[in-house]
Amino acid sequence: MFIHKIDEDVSLKLQEMRDAERIFELTDTSRDYLREWLPWLDFTTKLQDTKDFIQSGSSNFVEGKSLGAVIIYKGEIVGIGGFNNINHANKTAYIGYWLGQEYQGNGIMTRVAKALTDYALTELKLNKVEIRVAAENHKSRSIPERLGYTQEGTIRQAEWLYDRYVDHVVYGMLADEWM
Template sequence: MFIHKIDEDLALKLPEMKDAERIFELTDSSREYLKEWLPWLDFTTKLEDTQDFIKTGRRNYAEGKTLNAAILFKGEIVGMGGFNNINQANKTAYIGYWLAPEYQGHGIMTRVAKAFTEYALNELKLNKVEIRAAVGNQKSRSIPERLGYVQEGTIRQAEWLYDHYVDHVVYGMLAEEWDKEKLQSVDALPTDC
């Protein structure tokens, strides 16, 4: 079981079946907001879809392929984050995340992405972590930028979003670049980030 405490307000945990209802409710209530940048909303239309996601995620976690964690803010699930893919052969992980709109503006996702970066590079001993975001998704792009990730380039028409393609900006952090001293300033970020 994966549980990781980030600070007194924030933690990450591998979701259990008992969490399915909350995750689905949060997804459903945030559907229109999330649909602007996430392609999977049309495939998550009922509680059973979220239950299947949890089952698959737990199996993939056990096999070392992914890590999808519920984000707990003051004990309540407020979104999801984790490694959409862990490539052991190349020692690379790809972070993805979403947060219900009413919980944004508290620095939650920056702290979550920082925790996942540290976990990938320090615990899993991977060499690189990537975060990809649609070119126009400034909120999502600001997170790796805040954490000192290097903007590596743009992948044209990287993702189909319902009726159009979007380009992705790729951000990367190498293990040799992950300097805790450099990131101390992230701990002092205002909570409105």
């Protein structure tokens, strides 16, 4: 079981099936907000979709391919954060995250991204962590920028978001650059 206490208010815990209802509820209540930047909302329309996501994530965690954690803030699940992919051959992890709309503006995600970066580079002994963000998603872009990540470039039309392509800005942190 993966549990990582970040501070008095925030921790990460490996997603479990018993978290499915809360994750789906949080997804559903923040659906319009999240839909602006996340491509999977139209494929998560019922509780079973969330359960399938957790099951897939659990299998990938056991195989060392990813880490899907719930973000717990003051005792309540408020979002998801983790490594969408861990590439052991290249010693690189790719951070992904989302937070329920009502929990924005508390510095939660910056703390989560910092803890994940530290975990990847110090505990997992990886060489690089990447965060890819839609170019126009300024709130999300501020997180790697705040943490001192290097903006490495832009991938044009990297993702289809319902009715349009969006570019991704790639941010990277190398182990020898980390605090």
